[in-house]
Amino acid sequence: MSMEELELYNEIGKNIKKRRKELGITQEELAKLTNYSLSFIANIESITYQSFSIAALNHIAKALNTNMISLLPKVSNLENQRKNLKCEYCDYETEIPIELSEFIKSIKEITHKKVRLTCPTCHKRIII
Numbered sequence: 001m002s003m004e005e006l007e008l009y010n011e012i013g014k015n016i017k018k019r020r021k022e023l024g025i026t027q028e029e030l031a032k033l034t035n036y037s038l039s040f041i042a043n044i045e046s047i048t049y050q051s052f053s054i055a056a057l058n059h060i061a062k063a064l065n066t067n068m069i070s071l072l073p074k075v076s077n078l079e080n081q082r083k084n085l086k087c088e089y090c091d092y093e094t095e096i097p098i099e100l101s102e103f104i105k106s107i108k109e110i111t112h113k114k115v116r117l118t119c120p121t122c123h124k125r126i127i128i
């Protein structure tokens, strides 16, 4: 799974936990309501990046008296994610949008080469 995918499962897990707490029910109770194991529910809600099917998400949403859509991450949450890009020669540091970071990652995977950018401050090559 890609990092972006893992983040997605993690975000949904957080939303499930939030909704469960709103209803004031325990993980054990949610496990009983869904007929899933307690460890599966616990893994979904923690940072273990437990994956699950759309059908399972739908099932959990119904047990939580809500719909699947409300448990999905808000698009803006993902869009607002940024990564830091730092020059190792000077103090230059900038934030790049996650989309650009993913794009650079894809290029690296395809070409098997490091990507070089020119630092706008010291004009040395930043290898990322």
Ligand SMILES: [Zn+2]
Pocket (backbone or CB within 6 Å): 087, 088, 089, 090, 091, 092, 119, 120, 121, 122, 123, 124
């Ligand atoms: Zn620099």
